[in-house]
Amino acid sequence: MSSGFRVDPKDAVPIWRQIELGVKRLVASGALAPGVAVPSMRDLAQELGVNPMTVAKAYQRLADAGVVETRRGEGTFVAARSAARGRSERNRDLKQQADRFASAAATLGVAEPEAVGEVRAAFSRLGRGTGGKE
Amino acid sequence: MSSLAVDPVLEVEHVSVRYGGARVVEDVSLSVERGSVFALLGRNGVGKSSLIRCILGQQRPSAGDVRLFGRSSWNSRRAAMARVGVVPEEPDAPPEMNARELVALLGDLYARWDGADVLARIERAGVSARVPFGKLSKGQKGAVMLALALGHRPELLVLDDPTLGLDAVARKALYDEIIGDLADRGTTVLLCSHDLDGIERLADRVAIVKERRMLLNEPLEELKARFRRLRVTGTGASGVDWTPFEISASDTREWGVETLVANFSDERFETFRARAAAVDVEVVSLSLEEIFVALVGRKEVSS
Numbered sequence: 001m002s003s004g005f006r007v008d009p010k011d012a013v014p015i016w017r018q019i020e021l022g023v024k025r026l027v028a029s030g031a032l033a034p035g036v037a038v039p040s041m042r043d044l045a046q047e048l049g050v051n052p053m054t055v056a057k058a059y060q061r062l063a064d065a066g067v068v069e070t071r072r073g074e075g076t077f078v079a080a081r082s083a084a085r086g087r088s089e090r091n092r093d094l095k096q097q098a099d100r101f102a103s104a105a106a107t108l109g110v111a112e113p114e115a116v117g118e119v120r121a122a123f124s125r126l127g128r129g130t131g132g133k134e
Numbered sequence: 135m136s137s138l139a140v141d142p143v144l145e146v147e148h149v150s151v152r153y154g155g156a157r158v159v160e161d162v163s164l165s166v167e168r169g170s171v172f173a174l175l176g177r178n179g180v181g182k183s184s185l186i187r188c189i190l191g192q193q194r195p196s197a198g199d200v201r202l203f204g205r206s207s208w209n210s211r212r213a214a215m216a217r218v219g220v221v222p223e224e225p226d227a228p229p230e231m232n233a234r235e236l237v238a239l240l241g242d243l244y245a246r247w248d249g250a251d252v253l254a255r256i257e258r259a260g261v262s263a264r265v266p267f268g269k270l271s272k273g274q275k276g277a278v279m280l281a282l283a284l285g286h287r288p289e290l291l292v293l294d295d296p297t298l299g300l301d302a303v304a305r306k307a308l309y310d311e312i313i314g315d316l317a318d319r320g321t322t323v324l325l326c327s328h329d330l331d332g333i334e335r336l337a338d339r340v341a342i343v344k345e346r347r348m349l350l351n352e353p354l355e356e357l358k359a360r361f362r363r364l365r366v367t368g369t370g371a372s373g374v375d376w377t378p379f380e381i382s383a384s385d386t387r388e389w390g391v392e393t394l395v396a397n398f399s400d401e402r403f404e405t406f407r408a409r410a411a412a413v414d415v416e417v418v419s420l421s422l423e424e425i426f427v428a429l430v431g432r433k434e435v436s437s
Contacts (some may be wrong), residue, residue, distance in 0.1 A: 111393030
């Protein structure tokens with residue numbers, strides 16, 4: 001089973017952190033639904049080519065955050081409650097990215113309507129333009 | 135035992151090696167904790183091979199001590215080797231023997247030996263157990279050596295450049311086996327390698343030997359967190375005050391100054407930025423290989 005994300009060991013972000021964020025992202029997007037088993041530490045370590053203890057650290061942090069739960073002898077599963085957590089995390093991520101874009105636009109001297117227009121244009125380039133719901 | 139208790143599998147204390155007047159290793163100390171992956175790096179000819187021979191009890195240090203499982207590796211080599219698996223730099227199995235014969239031969243030497251497990255590993259690597267060792271490819275030899283090294287379920291696995299000369303597929307297969315063993319048994323690993331990509335994936339701790347001495351020895355995560363390359367451009371770049379940064383190397387280019395910072399943190403960067411507000415600064419993070427090359431030079435890194 002493929003985990004659906006990659007890690008870059010050369011990156012300055014520690015591998016366990018990349019795994020932690022990768023799983024959170026998959027949960028937030030719904031690609032990993034509540035109750036679904038995540039790969040075993042051994043399988044994921046071999047798939048990513050990393051130390052199993054690194055995967056264990058990521059899973060431990062995900063368990064502490066309530067994103068996954070470990071059932072003794074059965075494995076690790078996406079927690080039932082984590083869909084809600086995933087959504088709040090997603091909202092926070094989205095807000096952060098929006099802040100970043102807004103400040104970049106302001107730095108470039110771009111006014112709000114033009115900046116928002118660019119976001120709409122970006123969505124239509126993705127082929128899924130929204131009606132601009134506020 | 136409390137979970138805070140330190141349980142070193144290997145301790146090297148102030149080890150020096152001299153051959154006549156030639157100093158090969160100078161005052162090297164390190165400690166490998168149980169269940170960890172410790173990477174020992176250095177360019178060729180920095181005394182790594184002598185150090186490994188001392189660790190394995192094959193050579194007596196000129197000064198200092200090596201302890202495996204708390205006992206001198208020189209004085210209790212036999213007892214220690216029953217608990218250590220070694221994959222040597224040069225595969226040294228008799229070339230006329232096939233894997234099946236090697237498994238039987240080693241089975242006689244070890245009290246605890248799982249020949250079926252060794253043969254299963256060899257089969258998994260796609261190696262025929264009936265082909266003489268000398269006729270195997272480099273990758274196949276490596277797979278057989280690793281399988282044999284794990285046959286007595288060692289507590290410590292010493293890998294001396296196991297991926298040297300292997301292609302990407304053979305390297306991946308070898309790491310797969312090592313990762314499986316880490317997951318299944320929590321084996322402690324001492325990895326001496328030039329494959330910095332592999333080390334970056336597996337190591338908990340990294341030590342770099344340079345010119346006979348230990349240059350650094352710390353958790354990989356901390357090492358990568360504290361090294362950054364800073365590129366400063368604009369007028370005044372050459373006269374920049376680098377406080378509070380510790381500069382490991384500095385180069386003046388046509389466009390400005392490039393430095394290697396050894397104690398980077400976000401807080402220090404803010405302090406620096408407040409002083410050096412007039413210049414443009416680019417912060418570049420570094421891979422282990424880039425850090426290694428910056429500290430010890432480029433020669434003999436790729437292999």
